[in-house]
Amino acid sequence: MFKGILIEKDDGGYRAALTDISEDSLPEGDVTLDVSYSTLNYKDGLAITGASPVVRSFPMVPGVDLVGTVQDSRDPEFKVGDQVLLNGWGVGEVHWGGLAQKARLQGRWLIPLPSAFTPAQAMAIGTAGYTAMLSVIALEKHGVTPDKGEILVTGANGGVGSFAIALLARLGYAVVASTGRVAESDYLKQLGAAEIIDRATLSEPGRPLAKERWAGAIDSVGSHTLANICASTRYRGTVAACGLAQGMEFPGSVAPFILRGVTLAGIDSVNRPREDRLEAWARLASDLDQSLLPLISHEIGLSEVLEVAPQILAGKVRGRVVVNLAR
Incomplete structure (x- = not known):
């Protein structure tokens, strides 16, 4: 079992909750990750509150970004212990996303975590x-x-x-x-x-x-x-x-x-080809002043996500929200 934000829609209505999730419930994919950090974006706020029909299948774990360590892989590109990064590809909308302590994804969606960034820094940048x-x-x-x-x-x-x-x-x-x-x-x-x-x-x-x-x-x-x-x-x-x-x-x-x-x-960031992603992250490593990251971002725990999501939609949150999955 692991903790995550789960969105459900049924006869009882639309709701999001922090809950325990069974690893057996993870969707199909060829790489399983232990997720260390995710983010809370505007789109995640829409998904969690139900303010817009972002989520297209239920139940759903939101979170369009994540950084994690490979727990299991059937993709030759990645091996156990690799640190990887994901942005977009419909996660948090049609495939379970990053706001849970585990994720199972398609290897072709992932890129290696750039050596210039820690996992927390990569998510401070995020989508x-x-x-x-x-x-x-x-x-x-x-x-x-x-x-x-x-x-x-x-x-x-x-x-x-x-x-x-x-x-x-x-x-x-x-x-x-x-x-x-x-x-x-x-x-x-x-x-x-x-x-x-x-x-x-x-x-x-x-x-x-x-x-x-x-x-x-x-x-x-x-x-x-x-x-x-x-x-x-x-x-x-x-x-x-x-x-x-x-x-x-x-x-x-x-x-x-x-x-x-x-x-x-x-500018489409969701389905961008791998080479564009690698170029963008390489440029971020060379062109971004990393000393600004604490100014642009702040960290919350998974338990705070449901409270902060509506604040993002109300325009009350400045910059980036990094979610520490261990908190």
Whole structure:
């Protein structure tokens, strides 16, 4: 038996509970792990509270990230004792995820834990940092270099936003951070933001084209915010879209794309090919200032997950939540 968060839906309703789970209940997979750390992401908050139909099969263990040690393996890539890392691949949605002390997964979903990071550090980064790195790489591949101008980062106090600011600033970009919590400007400036703006300046319906400002942007908000960003992106700039906190609709115009040659780059972190994952984590090892991790993240125990999940959805949690499965 091991402890984990289990979500169930039946005639009694939708509920999540910390409970004892039998190892015999683990789903199919060719690698079994002892999980040491996981995370609590926005998507996990949706799954645990039932605020959105994230979970597509029941019962379900949430948790889109995990680090663990191989207990048993039928995949030749991994042997007993290896430390491995997982982000995405539908775990916590269609396959049991990381918020339990054991996991059974497909070996092709795993990558080795980078030697630059401890398990706790890797989860402080997690899907948020990995997604931010994928977004930065997308800007680079579309020719957005530091000399081109300001880069906007929305959802700046969240996990993706925090890492995007830290990475871009270290790479020499001038970063403007958009947030609904302007009172936390000091935190964003510590990460490297040069300017802070209120998210309200972007979140309402706007014009098809606005004054050019951004050389590029990393947006985790979507909806009117994304449309307004595109409308004010400079000629041949690039916007990396990686989230939908405001909504999944795109109430915008084709004008920025046709008249200014703006690129809208979609960032999928869930089903990303292995080589992209390895590249992103290698870049995180070289480009992330690890001294910022205690500022961006904090640790809780498995027993605190159910209490913290709704706080994430309410926007009351700054940065990253690391879950220690031993607590």
